[in-house]
Amino acid sequence: MCKLCWALLLGALLIVGAMAYKFIISGETLESSDGRQSLMLEEGERDLVLTEMRMFLDAAQKIVQAATEDDAEAIAKAARVVGRAAQEAVPGSLMKKLPLEFKKLGFDTHAKFDQLAMDAEQFGDPATSLKQLSVLMQNCVACHAGYRVDAIPAK
Template structure:
């Protein structure tokens, strides 16, 4: 159960990073108001491309939420369904033609994360235990964290 709590805590931290790190009520933290140096590689995207990438990230976060909820209630069918929504072949993921405009490392990290969700769905379907699924989820979230640490999306005109 301790692993599940660690995964949940990691998911909430990732959500905070994805949503702009604001305090409850939407007010920015004081330290966030000061300009910070962001050494991550910028990925310049049009508004439409940026929206697609961010929607895909939200989908993976929603899948993580569903996997954790399924694990908490020992409902492996729910785990499988939640994970499958973010697998490699899932609808709602970035169009293959857009991959050419994205850095190769970003594409590889994204594919590894989507593959992780496929693995989670397979583990759940094949009756793997909570510990095995939680371990694979942890590895998948590590891919997400590595990608967010390396890249940031920016609007370009």
């Protein structure tokens, strides 16, 4: 009886491990024709991810503009919009489809925008903000080099 219990426990752990790998680490991706990982998302999920990316780009433009105007308050405001608070809008059903490395890039990008906002508020140095933005945008480049977002065809 005890051997059966251990076998069942081991089987359950293997299933949980496989599910954790699928939903937390690997996500739902395919190799695309251009060598990047294709994130296969429902149309609404794809729209959400692309909207977030456009918000990153909009914030970057506003930060650069504010830096040219020596406006630390505007830098902080633009960065804060896409900080960690913005990632709360991402549903769990989408998060499970995203591979771990993509999630890491996204979380790090939101965190870096928050740090940029805090430093702009505290130090008010546009040159520092631009340096931080330059580092932050390496995440954008890495993401776009490694991933593309495709919609799952409607059934």
